Amino acid sequence: MTDTEFTGDEAGLETATLPLDAWHRAKGGRMVEFAGYWMPIQYEGIMAEHLWVRENAGLFDVSHMGQLALSGDNVAEALETLVPGDIAGLKPGRMRYSLLLDEDGGILDDLMITNEGDQFGIVVNGAVKWEDIGHLRENLPDDITLNHNEDYGLLALQGPKAVDALARLVPEAASLVFMQATRATWAGHAIALSRSGYTGEDGFEISLPNEALTAFADALCAMDEVKPIGLGARDSLRLEAGLPLYGHDLTPAIDPAEADLGFAVSKRRREEENFPGAARILGHLEDGPPRKRVGLLVDGKLPVREGAKLFDGEDEIGVVTSGGFAPSVGAPIAMGYVPRDHAVPGTAVAAEVRGKLVHCTVTAMPFVPHNYVRKTGG
Amino acid sequence: MPRYFTEEHEWIDVDGDVATVGITDFAQGQLGDIVFVEVPDTGAELSKGGDAAVVESVKAASDVYAPVDGTVTEGNGQLEEDPALVNSDPEGEGWFFRMTLADKSQLDGLMDAKAYKVFCDAL
Numbered sequence: 204m205t206d207t208e209f210t211g212d213e214a215g216l217e218t219a220t221l222p223l224d225a226w227h228r229a230k231g232g233r234m235v236e237f238a239g240y241w242m243p244i245q246y247e248g249i250m251a252e253h254l255w256v257r258e259n260a261g262l263f264d265v266s267h268m269g270q271l272a273l274s275g276d277n278v279a280e281a282l283e284t285l286v287p288g289d290i291a292g293l294k295p296g297r298m299r300y301s302l303l304l305d306e307d308g309g310i311l312d313d314l315m316i317t318n319e320g321d322q323f324g325i326v327v328n329g330a331v332k333w334e335d336i337g338h339l340r341e342n343l344p345d346d347i348t349l350n351h352n353e354d355y356g357l358l359a360l361q362g363p364k365a366v367d368a369l370a371r372l373v374p375e376a377a378s379l380v381f382m383q384a385t386r387a388t389w390a391g392h393a394i395a396l397s398r399s400g401y402t403g404e405d406g407f408e409i410s411l412p413n414e415a416l417t418a419f420a421d422a423l424c425a426m427d428e429v430k431p432i433g434l435g436a437r438d439s440l441r442l443e444a445g446l447p448l449y450g451h452d453l454t455p456a457i458d459p460a461e462a463d464l465g466f467a468v469s470k471r472r473r474e475e476e477n478f479p480g481a482a483r484i485l486g487h488l489e490d491g492p493p494r495k496r497v498g499l500l501v502d503g504k505l506p507v508r509e510g511a512k513l514f515d516g517e518d519e520i521g522v523v524t525s526g527g528f529a530p531s532v533g534a535p536i537a538m539g540y541v542p543r544d545h546a547v548p549g550t551a552v553a554a555e556v557r558g559k560l561v562h563c564t565v566t567a568m569p570f571v572p573h574n575y576v577r578k579t580g581g
Numbered sequence: 582m583p584r585y586f587t588e589e590h591e592w593i594d595v596d597g598d599v600a601t602v603g604i605t606d607f608a609q610g611q612l613g614d615i616v617f618v619e620v621p622d623t624g625a626e627l628s629k630g631g632d633a634a635v636v637e638s639v640k641a642a643s644d645v646y647a648p649v650d651g652t653v654t655e656g657n658g659q660l661e662e663d664p665a666l667v668n669s670d671p672e673g674e675g676w677f678f679r680m681t682l683a684d685k686s687q688l689d690g691l692m693d694a695k696a697y698k699v700f701c702d703a704l
Contacts, residue, residue, distance in 0.1 A: 249639040250614040435613070435640045504617050504664070506637050528616040528639045535616075557619070557635065 221266045222356050222413040226420055230431050238329035240267045242434055249435035253530040256402055256440055257571075260364040261432035262423050266356035269332030270410060271339070274322035275347040282323060285342055287459060287478040288316065289469035295320040298382050298397055302459055302467050303327075303335060308480015309455035310462060311338060313447070317384045317397060322350075324384075324395070326357065326408070328449045356416045361406030361440075363574060364428040369396070369407050372422055376407060381575040389419065398576065402437070403444025403569055405576045442536065443529050445498055445568025451509055452496060452524040452538055460487030461540070463496045494521065495546040498568040499554070501526070501535040505561055507554040513539055514553045514560065520545055523554055531571050541565065585648070585688055586697035592672055593648045595688065603676040604636065604645060604667065607701045612638040615667045620656030620678050627651055627680060629687055634677050636667065648691065650683040 218236050221227075227234065232243030243264070245252060255261055273282060279291040288301035298317035302310050312331050317324040327335045332351075339349055360369050369376040375387045376396060384397035392415040400406035411419055423429045438448070447453050453462055458480060460468075465488050472478050476485060487493075501507050506527050513521040526537030537554070545552060548567045553560040582596045590608035594601040609615065617637040627633050627647035634645040656678045660666060667675040682688075692700060 244640070245613060248613050253639075439639060504661075505619070506617055506642070508642065528614075528637070530639065 221264060222416050223264050223266065223420060226417050227264065227431070230424075232431065232433060235434070237434055238267045240329065242267060243431070245433040245435045246431050249433070249439060250530045252430070252432045252436035253439050255430055256362045256404060256432055256436060257531055258363065259428045259430070260360055260362035260368050260406075260426075261402075261436070262420060262429055263359040263361065263432050263437055264356070264420075265329075265359050265408070266416070267329030268357055269325075269327040269329065269335060270352045270355055270357060271325040271327060271332075271336065272319070272322045272350040272352060273325065273339070273343070273347055274350075275344075278323060278347055279318075281343050281347050282316070283472070283478065285339070285479065286314075286316070287468040287472050287481075287484065289471050290316060290318075290323070292469075292471065293318045293323075296383055296385060298324075298384050298399060300467055302453075302464065303338065304459075304479040304484075305455055306479050308458040308483045310449075310453045310457055310459065311335065311455055313449050313453055313464075315397075315399065319384070319386070319395070330450055352410075354413055355410050356413050358409045358411070358416070358420065358423075359400050359402075359406060360409065360423060360429070361400045361402040361404045361432075362428075363405055365404070365406040366576070368423060368426050368429050369409070371426070372419070373409075378579060379407075380579055381405075381577050390415065401444070401446055402440040403446070403571060403573045404440070405574050438525075439527060439530060442525055442527065442538070443531055443569065443571040444573060445538070445570060447496065447538070448525055457496075457540075458484050458487060458492070460484055461492040461494055461496065491543045494540045494542050496524070496538060497541055497546050498566045498570060499523070499526070499537040499539060499552070499563040500566045500570075501537060501554070502562040502564075504535065505556055505559075506535040507537045507556055507561055507563065511537070511539075511554045511556055511561075513541060513563075514555065515545060520552065529570060536570050537563065538568070583688075584694060585691035586694065586700075587646070587648045587691055588700065589646050591645060591648050593688075593691065595682065598682050599654065599679055600649065600651070600682055601676050601679050602633070602645075602648060604671055605697070606671045609668050609671040609675075612636060612641075612643060614639045615664045618657075618660040618664045618667060618677065620660060621653045623653055623655060625653040627653060637664075645677060647680070649680075649687040651680040652683075653678050653680050655679040 379398040511523040521541040523539035633647040
């Protein structure tokens, strides 16, 4: 018997440990190599952890992600030369999902950009953070300061009970709505929190000094509604939420229109036509891209995973980029790329798994409704 | 009836000329929640070390190898409806398939329960 996933892809580099490494191991986390780090893939089991997050609150260590900050004169305008979002119009305390684009409009990474008042905070994927830093430094003016904050870790607390749990430690949490951010203090430590995440549930991401991580994680996990959650459930949760994973569903060969991320190309930027790959991307948004990222409902129980070829009759038409069993759906689901004329919900396609064809139906995403909190107080 | 174990974490129960094959409790623990099992068709010719079945957890698909040469006489149809049997009773109701034994001497290279436990403890 052999496992076929989560083998290290950082051959030649020594796998690094995160500040919470010992904490994960003490909690029973099964550690695997991911993005160059030892990270917990699961504690008690992916299925139980996944369902726990949908009902309660789960604590994820995402300290492998890159926490960057940009500052300097006209920093928003400088950043806009590399991403298609309206950064200049982002108010202090607000954040936006955006995409780092190459000159052809291909996606180099997806990221969160926060206007922190005196600087823009950027959180990038761990697996490509060094490439991102190189790209930013190479393409931004020299008078823009780029800081990579390796002294801080990043935790995500996700689920419908996250706000109650976090507000006991950091009362400011309850006053935020989805995609808002603030600075705060916990136990004398300067921290930053945002109401955001990548599970489709309400929740928060909390940035805090490495030396405070263990005590903070312990304080949260001492609460009845909070359990630590591994990478496995993080992946199944984001898949159900219809959220693409960089390096799998998004690559430099794919542009934002193909990825069905047109919302990340802000209205003003479309009018100005001045972001990388604007001609290609605007053409694809106007006329429809040649291929598009779609959700797939899978008939039966056989999981359809990344790399499975998609067919319409005899014709190979596309490929699955993420897929697996969806615990909250109770069936396998997938996402992948198909030609524009196959991207209409309800279209029947077939996925090839070990020589067998599995019937799939193109569906709108998310697979499980988002539960973001857009207003406080009710 | 004697039970043997492989280094790939399959178990094999031998009863005369027929053997029952499954994956061990250690294996199911490593895999986690099992959501799909593909057992070989009756009549399939298996060769020692070759692909025999596939077990899929939430996260990954893993191959299960034939512990010896032989012909499949029966797949465990219950696993189609209830793949989680492999988690709850891996070395009983969660068996994968039954097969004939083409060459009984191949059993000599396998581990007994005690040796397998030592093998797992060293992992």
